[in-house]
Every structure is written in structure tokens, then in C-alpha cells.
Amino acid sequence: MGVSLVCTGCGEQVDDEKALRCPGCDGPLELPEVVGGRPGPRVAGETLIERYKDFFPxxxxxxxLSLGEGFTPLVKLDGLGKRLGLSSLWGKNEGANPTWSFKDRGTLAGVIHALESGYSRIxxxxxxxxxxxxxxxxxKAGLETVILVGRGLPREKLGPIAMYGARLIKVDGDYGRLYYESLWLAKDRDIAFINSDAPFRVAGSRTIAYEICEQLNFTVPDWVLIPVSAGGNFRGIARGFREFFLSGLIDKVPRLMAVQADGCSPVVRAFEEGSPKVGRFDSPHTVAHAIENPFPPSGNEVLRLVRENGWSCRAVSEDSILEAQRELAMEGLFVQPASAVSLAALKDAVRDGLVESGQSAVLVLxxxxxxxxxxxxxxDLTWEESTLVSLGDALDRR
Amino acid sequence: MGVSLVCTGCGEQVDDEKALRCPGCDGPLELPEVVGGRPGPRVAGETLIERYKDFFPxxxxxxxLSLGEGFTPLVKLDGLGKRLGLSSLWGKNEGANPTWSFKDRGTLAGVIHALESGYSRIxxxxxxxxxxxxxxxxxKAGLETVILVGRGLPREKLGPIAMYGARLIKVDGDYGRLYYESLWLAKDRDIAFINSDAPFRVAGSRTIAYEICEQLNFTVPDWVLIPVSAGGNFRGIARGFREFFLSGLIDKVPRLMAVQADGCSPVVRAFEEGSPKVGRFDSPHTVAHAIENPFPPSGNEVLRLVRENGWSCRAVSEDSILEAQRELAMEGLFVQPASAVSLAALKDAVRDGLVESGQSAVLVLxxxxxxxxxxxxxxDLTWEESTLVSLGDALDRR
Known part of the structure; x- marks a missing residue:
């Protein structure tokens, strides 16, 4: 493949396409910025990588290797948008992916990278x-696959992983260390760890931005709100908009908002304290489990992007997450709590005057x-009861 | 809207676009066959109805009103196909819809019909x-919505319905009668019941066939295997292929296979017994809950279609359903048991020589x-255990 990577921390060029973090400063790595790319013509059944081939090496x-990931709906949320005084509000529904989350985009890119780089395991x-x-x-690829999970993961969470036949290892020890340990162990072994902020996973996340631009006919919204856990998806989406801007496909980059839950908000805390680095968040606890990462490996980079671009970063309460989840369902989109943080943050930002009346926004669900x-x-879910005989009466009550 | 419906039983034309079953013989109704339609040009963000507008009135x-339904992936299942001796095998992954099943296609069509016909409730x-x-x-449509469920439905099954804010009524009484009772009650009320084989729901199911044709560049597979519950989806897919054939878009119609579980197989039983009508199946019980319908309202029509076209119809064992579910997951597609019956039936049909070596097939998942x-x-899901310290050794074991 012969692609060089670039360190997001120190800016060094790393000429090892298998590298996962910077050998110098341990910062996360990324693919070089792509300028001048064009999405291909629309072809039935094309993969994300085929459509955006100018942007992948x-x-x-x-x-x-594709399961049909990406090309997810951008759903207009008219009721909510109107209540918030916005000109337009959309939800980018990543729950319509093959394994029902945005992760599939980066996984496909990571698997192609693994195969092109000669790995036999992921x-x-x-x-x-x-x-x-x-x-x-x-x-799908027929590759031996190793999934490392914490020792305490309950059986009902193991099921949806184990069904695919991967080798699942429950590891006893500090779960936070497992991310770094996996990178260290991968060095001497032929396993491509496609972790949360691996370079090609982040490259795959760019396609969320590319698609939003295409779905809005190459206009961009004022705001894009993104739940932040490890930080890889935020980095990818930021990069995607920037590349389309530098390629002349859109005339501005939207303002991004990095959103976390109050119960685990290491990036927001560092931002508000003016710290140069993101520290570990003690005793994390939130209903938004999927973004409960107390020490995000790309946290510093998210912090830097938000500061340099004058973007925004905020955390939301548990109650507001549940309320937002219900409100999205009442518009037809049932998302996981970690997705609903985006709407909760938007509502807070409208209340605070940061997002202004008449502006437009996209929620990354x-x-x-x-x-x-x-x-x-x-x-508070409710239902009524009736007999077959009295059903007519029940239906007549409005 | 001004469309006439046609009875699938007696063939009568019914000039009431609100009718749900034939006023004469009580047979299910359908839209008139569309000949000469063409799918529109490919446009980003188009709805199913926009793309196939020649086929909808x-x-x-x-x-x-769209949540981005349809346009689901047709995934090549190379490993399975090869093991079965087929030239090609694909899975049409309907789990990638906005509420994660094929139902969204027909629901969208049903909601548009309801609004265009002046209903205020669905x-x-x-x-x-x-x-x-x-x-x-x-x-999504902002319509008052009434969902009738059986009295015994457990809380965990109510959750994914109640989240959307619909009015949910648990009805005490024979659940099988509820389908017919709802149609009767709907007559004097302004509720459009978009039940399992409602004419516009079936019309929406046609788009599964349309998409398969497009995704295979207007060639067709030898076989399409379809799980059968009420029979509406089977009818829709059959109609879709027929319309594309009559419109000159494909040069033959594939053979369809109607698949049920041994534990609830009223259509298969009637077929094998040579009965003209489908009878009630006593004490149904199968892991494929989503197709556990003991008295399918479009069962007779499925039976007629299979007989008249020389298609096929078979039931599969509980063990084979679970095995097929696992095999599909091992190709990257985690489907519900009711979807896996399609693969279970294909394997049986290959073993019996009905599906021949070198043929091609599509599974509707x-x-x-x-x-x-x-x-x-x-x-039988398994995992290993390791400590952080011994993880390297665990990874070295292959």
C-alpha cells in the first residue's frame, strides 16, 4: 500500500503503515490529508471505499469484504427542529448499519488495511x-478475529459478539490498560488491532461527513453534534469535512460540537479547566455506556481540534439524555442513549444561546x-388494557 | 387517490381504496398489476416511493414521512454458497432498515395511503x-397510532414499541381473532389498520424484489427463499418480480420458496395435503417467533401462487433454524431466527436435489x-479467560 502516516500530536511523519500510535510521542496517527478528491458517480451496490476511492489509499x-455499511439515512427532524427554533434539523442514523452502529465504516477500512498490509489476524x-x-x-473476511473484553462483561453483552464466531477473551485486570497493552502485544504478533482510534478506523469515519455533504447537496449545516468516547469518530468526521472543504466541494466547514455525558466527561473537563491534556476521569458512570471512556486515547486531539477551530464541547445530564432518547423516538428514531447525548447538548446550547434561532444542525446518531x-x-412507558369485547369503546376514547 | 383494488380470491374489482379485504369473499385485496413501469434515475436521498413511483398510485x-427505509444491502455469501455448491448466494439484509425489519417498506406505503385517503389515525x-x-x-408522521397486542406480551417486548409514543392496548381475548376484529372495528372509525397483508403494505414489499433485480443488474437468481408468516411479504415479493418481468426489465421470474418452521407451518401442511385452503395450525411453537402465525390471513393466496407457478414450499426443524442462524452470523450477518429459516430450507433443498448444483439463490433476511x-x-457460545499478564501467551495459542 505504501502510505505514510502522520502523528496528530507531534506532526512527525511515520513511514510504517502498520503503526498504530507515534513511536516518538505516543500520539494517535492519521492518514495524510486528501485534497482534490471527488466522490465517484453513483453506482448501485458500490461500497463506501469504492464511492470515495480518491480518499483511501x-x-x-x-x-x-463489505456487508453494505454506510449510505445511512439523513432524516429530517421537523418537529424537534421547529420546537428548537432551528431552520433545519437532521439525524444521521448510523443505527441502519450492518451491525447497527457507525463502527462498521471504520471496521471495513481497517480490515482492508489489515489484509493489504499482510496481517492474518484482526x-x-x-x-x-x-x-x-x-x-x-x-x-465476513474469513480472518481469525480476537476480541478482548473486560472480565466483568455479562453474558447478555457477550452474546451479540460471540454469535459471529470470533475468539472472545475476557481479560482480568485494569480494563483501561487493555487498549495500550493490546497495541504493545500486537507489535510482535500478526494481529491488526482495529481499536477505537486506529488510523484506518478514523479514516473510515470520514465517510459520515462526506455523506452528510452529499445528502445536503454540498451545502453544510451550521452545527454537527457528535458524541465523544475515545475520540476517533470525532476526529474522522472533522477530517472529512475539512477534506471536502479543501477539495472545493463545500464552501465552509460546519462548527462541530463534541458531546459527553456528565458522568464521564474527561474532554469537556480539560476544555473547561483550560488544561493542555485530557486526564483520567475517576468513577465514570452514565446511562450512555457506549461513550463511557474515562481516558480517551484521542482525547487530546479532540481538545486541540475544538480549541483551534473555535468549536464547542459540552457535557449533558443523565436526565437530559433519557429525555432526548425519548424525543428522538417520538420522531421515529430509536437510538441508544450514547447517541441521544447529541440532542441533549443541542437543547442546552439553544437554551444558552450558543446555537442561534434560524441555524441548522445535524445530530450524529x-x-x-x-x-x-x-x-x-x-x-415511563405506558399501555392500556382492554377486552376484545370492549375494544371498540377503547378505540373511541381519544 | 382513486385507485381500485382487486381481490386475490375471487378476482372482483373493489372500488373502495380504503377496503382491506374483499366485501364479497373476504379474500385479501391488492393493487392492480403495474406493467411498463421503470425505476427512476438514481438520486441521493430519494425514498423508495420516489424511486419506484411508476409502481405506486x-x-x-x-x-x-420517510425514515430512510429500503435500499438494503444484498450481501454475497461466498463461503456458504461454495459449501452448498451454488454458483452464487446472496442475503438481502432487511435488518438494515430504520426499525430493523422489512416491515418499514410496507409501513411507509401504508402511511402515505392513510394520509391520502383522509385517515387521521393509523x-x-x-x-x-x-x-x-x-x-x-x-x-414520524405525527399521526395518532394505535398498536393492539395480546394480553400476555411481556414488558421487554413492549419497550421497543412503547418508546415511539404510540397508544399501546393489551387486549384480553383470542389473539388470532384480533386481526379480523381490528378490520371490523376500523370500518366505522377513522383508523387505517396497516396489518400484515393490508394492500398497501403488500405493495411496499414489492420493492424488495425491485431492489434485488437492480442490485443484480437486471438478472435474476434461480431461487428466492422467503420466510412466510401472514403471507403478505411473500405476495409482495412475488408481485414485484412479476411486474418487472411484465415490464420487460427482467427476462424471467425466479422460483420462489415459501418457508415456515415445523412448529408453525399451516401453509406447508395445506400444500402437502393438497388442500385448497389453509387451516388453523394448533399449538404453534417455534424459536422463529416472528413467523409464528397459526392462521395466516394471506395463506390461501401464498398456496395458490406456489401451486400455479410450480414454486416450492417447505418447513424446517428447530435445530436447523438455530444452526442456520449461527452460520449466517459466521458470514457477518446476525439475523433473527425467523430470517434464518430461509437458509435452513435452502440447505434441505440442496440435500434433496430440488436446488441444483450451480444454481443461484437469494435469501430474504x-x-x-x-x-x-x-x-x-x-x-453454544464460548469465550476464554486470561489475565493481563498472561494475555501474550493466550494470543500466541492459535
């Missing part, structure tokens, strides 16, 4: 969306509500 | 996929595996 789109460290995604694409059904117990 | 595609009788779908689209996670307990 791959020889071919590897349709044989793996990841995850407890949820990413584990299922890597297991599914490993199965990262995954399906079916991913976390334990949440039903926290909602 | 709607004045416009109502993008405002509803359905369902315990699963269809209930969630109608609740979601009702929410109706819904997401996340819809029914209780099934994990019935699979």
Missing part, C-alpha cells in the same frame, strides 16, 4: 458496538436503541 | 416487528438478530 474497494478491545462490528467483518434495552426500565 | 414520494395488530415499525412511522436476544441461551 487502497488498490480496490474490496466489495467482497482484533479489537471493546465491550460493545466495536466488538460486534470487528467480529462481524472478521467473519451513532447506534441503534436495540443495543441497550435495559434502558426501558428508566423510561 | 401516489401523487408524491412524501420524503417528509394502527396495527402485532407483537413485534410490525408494531415497532408502525409506531415509528406514526410518530427479514430482520435483525437484536430483535430476539433470548436466543443466545440456545447457542
Amino acid at each position: 487502497f488498490a480496490n474497494g474490496r466489495a467482497d 482484533g479489537t478491545v471493546s465491550t460493545g458496538n466495536m466488538a460486534a462490528s470487528v467480529a462481524a467483518y472478521g467473519a 451513532t447506534g441503534s436503541g436495540l443495543k441497550y434495552t435495559a434502558v426501558f426500565g428508566q423510561h | 401516489f401523487a408524491n414520494g412524501r420524503a417528509d 394502527g396495527t395488530v402485532s407483537t413485534g416487528n410490525m408494531a415497532a415499525s408502525v409506531a415509528a412511522y406514526g410518530a 427479514t430482520g435483525s438478530g437484536l430483535k430476539y436476544t433470548a436466543v443466545f441461551g440456545q447457542h
Whole structure:
């Protein structure tokens, strides 16, 4: 493949396409910026990589490895948008992916990279969306796949990963260290760890931005709100808009908002304290489990992007997350709590005057509500009862 | 709208676009066959109705009512196909829809019909996929939505429906009668019941066939295997292929196979017994809950289509359903058990010589595996354990 990577921390060029973090400063790596690319003509059944081939260093789109990821709906949320005084509000529904989260985009790119770089195994460290995604694409590619999870993961969370036949290892020890340990162990082994902010996973996340631009006919919204966990998806989306801007496809870059939950908000805390670095967040706890990452490996880079671009960064309360999840469902989109943080933050930002009346916004809805059904117990869900005989009367009551 | 419907039983023309079954013989109704239609040019963000507008009697595609349904991936299943000796095998992954099942196609068509016919409420009788779908689209359209479910439905099944804010009524009484009762009650009320074989729901299901034709560049596979519950989806897909054939878009119609589970196979039983009519199936019980319909309202029509066209119809064992579900996951597609019956039937048909070596087939995979996670307990799912210190050794074991 012969692509060089660039360190997001020190800016060094790294001429090892297999590298996952900077050998110098340990910063996350990324692909060089692509300028002058063009999305291809619209072709039935094309993969994301085929459509955006100018933006990936791959020889071919590897349709044989695709499960049909991406090309997700951008759904107009008219009721909510109107209530918030916005000119337009959309939800980018990533729950319509093959394993029902945005992770599939980066997993496909990561698997192609792994195969083109000569790996015979892939793996990841995850407890949820990413584990299922890597297991599914490993199965599709016929690659041995290793999923590392924490020792305490309950059986009902293991099921959706184990179904795909991946090798699942429950690891006893500090789960936070597992991300770094996996990178260290991968060095001497032939396992491509497609972790949360691996360069090609982040490259795959750019396609969310590319698609939003295309779906809005190359105009851009004022705001794009993105739930932040490890930081890889935020980095990818930021890069995607920037590349389309530098390629002359859009005339400005939208303002991005990095959103976390109050119960685990290491990036927001560093931003508000004016710290140069993101520190570990003690005792994280939030209903938005999928973004409960106390020490995000790309946190510093998200912080830098937000500061340099004058973007925004905020955390939201548990109650507001549940309320937002319900409000999105009432517009037809049942998302996981970690996705609903985007709407919760938008509402707060409108209230605070940061997002202004008449502006437009896109919510990145990262995954399906079916991913976390334990949440039903926290909602006030109601139903009525009737007999068959009295059903007519029940229907006549409005 | 001014469209006439046609009875699938007696062939009578019914000039009431609000009718749900034949006033004469009580047979299910359908839209008149469309000949000479053409799919429109490919446009970003178009709805199914916009793309196939020649095939729907709607004045416009109502993008405002869409959640981005349809346009689901047709995934090549190379490993499975090869093991079965087929030239090609594909899975049409309907789990990538907005509420994660094929129902969204017909629900969109049903909601547009309801609005164009002047209804102010919609509803359905369902315990699963269809209930969630109608609740979601009702929410999107801002319509009062009534979902009728059986009294015994457990809380965890109510959650994914109730989240959308629909009016949910648990009805005490024979659940099988509820379908017919709802039609009767709907007559004097302004509720459009978009039930399992409502004319416009069936019309929406045609788009599965249209898409398969487009995705295969207007060639068709030898076989298309379809799980059968009420029979509406089978009818829609059959009609879709026929219309594309009559419109000169494909040069033959594939052979369809109607698939049920041994534990609830009223159509297969009638077929094998040579009965003219489908009778009630006593004490149904199968892991494929989503197709556990003991008295399918479009069963007679499925039976007639299979006989008249020389197609096929078969039931599969519980063990084979679970095995097929696992095999599909091992190719990257985690589907609900009711979808896996298609693969189970294909394997049986290959073994019996009905599907021949070198032929091609499409499996219609109706819904997401996340819809029914209780099934994990019935699979032999395994994992390993390791400490952080011994993880390297664990990874070195292959």
C-alpha cells in the first residue's frame, strides 16, 4: 500500500503503515490529508471505499469484504427542529448499519488495511458496538478475529459478539490498560488491532461527513453534534469535512460540537479547566455506556481540534439524555442513549444561546436503541388494557 | 387517490381504496398489476416511493414521512454458497432498515395511503416487528397510532414499541381473532389498520424484489427463499418480480420458496395435503417467533401462487433454524431466527436435489438478530479467560 502516516500530536511523519500510535510521542496517527478528491458517480451496490476511492489509499474497494455499511439515512427532524427554533434539523442514523452502529465504516477500512498490509489476524478491545462490528467483518473476511473484553462483561453483552464466531477473551485486570497493552502485544504478533482510534478506523469515519455533504447537496449545516468516547469518530468526521472543504466541494466547514455525558466527561473537563491534556476521569458512570471512556486515547486531539477551530464541547445530564432518547423516538428514531447525548447538548446550547434561532444542525446518531434495552426500565412507558369485547369503546376514547 | 383494488380470491374489482379485504369473499385485496413501469434515475436521498413511483398510485414520494427505509444491502455469501455448491448466494439484509425489519417498506406505503385517503389515525395488530415499525412511522408522521397486542406480551417486548409514543392496548381475548376484529372495528372509525397483508403494505414489499433485480443488474437468481408468516411479504415479493418481468426489465421470474418452521407451518401442511385452503395450525411453537402465525390471513393466496407457478414450499426443524442462524452470523450477518429459516430450507433443498448444483439463490433476511436476544441461551457460545499478564501467551495459542 505504501502510505505514510502522520502523528496528530507531534506532526512527525511515520513511514510504517502498520503503526498504530507515534513511536516518538505516543500520539494517535492519521492518514495524510486528501485534497482534490471527488466522490465517484453513483453506482448501485458500490461500497463506501469504492464511492470515495480518491480518499483511501487502497488498490480496490474490496466489495467482497463489505456487508453494505454506510449510505445511512439523513432524516429530517421537523418537529424537534421547529420546537428548537432551528431552520433545519437532521439525524444521521448510523443505527441502519450492518451491525447497527457507525463502527462498521471504520471496521471495513481497517480490515482492508489489515489484509493489504499482510496481517492474518484482526482484533479489537471493546465491550460493545466495536466488538460486534470487528467480529462481524472478521467473519465476513474469513480472518481469525480476537476480541478482548473486560472480565466483568455479562453474558447478555457477550452474546451479540460471540454469535459471529470470533475468539472472545475476557481479560482480568485494569480494563483501561487493555487498549495500550493490546497495541504493545500486537507489535510482535500478526494481529491488526482495529481499536477505537486506529488510523484506518478514523479514516473510515470520514465517510459520515462526506455523506452528510452529499445528502445536503454540498451545502453544510451550521452545527454537527457528535458524541465523544475515545475520540476517533470525532476526529474522522472533522477530517472529512475539512477534506471536502479543501477539495472545493463545500464552501465552509460546519462548527462541530463534541458531546459527553456528565458522568464521564474527561474532554469537556480539560476544555473547561483550560488544561493542555485530557486526564483520567475517576468513577465514570452514565446511562450512555457506549461513550463511557474515562481516558480517551484521542482525547487530546479532540481538545486541540475544538480549541483551534473555535468549536464547542459540552457535557449533558443523565436526565437530559433519557429525555432526548425519548424525543428522538417520538420522531421515529430509536437510538441508544450514547447517541441521544447529541440532542441533549443541542437543547442546552439553544437554551444558552450558543446555537442561534434560524441555524441548522445535524445530530450524529451513532447506534441503534436495540443495543441497550435495559434502558426501558428508566423510561415511563405506558399501555392500556382492554377486552376484545370492549375494544371498540377503547378505540373511541381519544 | 382513486385507485381500485382487486381481490386475490375471487378476482372482483373493489372500488373502495380504503377496503382491506374483499366485501364479497373476504379474500385479501391488492393493487392492480403495474406493467411498463421503470425505476427512476438514481438520486441521493430519494425514498423508495420516489424511486419506484411508476409502481405506486401516489401523487408524491412524501420524503417528509420517510425514515430512510429500503435500499438494503444484498450481501454475497461466498463461503456458504461454495459449501452448498451454488454458483452464487446472496442475503438481502432487511435488518438494515430504520426499525430493523422489512416491515418499514410496507409501513411507509401504508402511511402515505392513510394520509391520502383522509385517515387521521393509523394502527396495527402485532407483537413485534410490525408494531415497532408502525409506531415509528406514526410518530414520524405525527399521526395518532394505535398498536393492539395480546394480553400476555411481556414488558421487554413492549419497550421497543412503547418508546415511539404510540397508544399501546393489551387486549384480553383470542389473539388470532384480533386481526379480523381490528378490520371490523376500523370500518366505522377513522383508523387505517396497516396489518400484515393490508394492500398497501403488500405493495411496499414489492420493492424488495425491485431492489434485488437492480442490485443484480437486471438478472435474476434461480431461487428466492422467503420466510412466510401472514403471507403478505411473500405476495409482495412475488408481485414485484412479476411486474418487472411484465415490464420487460427482467427476462424471467425466479422460483420462489415459501418457508415456515415445523412448529408453525399451516401453509406447508395445506400444500402437502393438497388442500385448497389453509387451516388453523394448533399449538404453534417455534424459536422463529416472528413467523409464528397459526392462521395466516394471506395463506390461501401464498398456496395458490406456489401451486400455479410450480414454486416450492417447505418447513424446517428447530435445530436447523438455530444452526442456520449461527452460520449466517459466521458470514457477518446476525439475523433473527425467523430470517434464518430461509437458509435452513435452502440447505434441505440442496440435500434433496430440488436446488441444483450451480444454481443461484437469494435469501430474504427479514430482520435483525437484536430483535430476539433470548436466543443466545440456545447457542453454544464460548469465550476464554486470561489475565493481563498472561494475555501474550493466550494470543500466541492459535
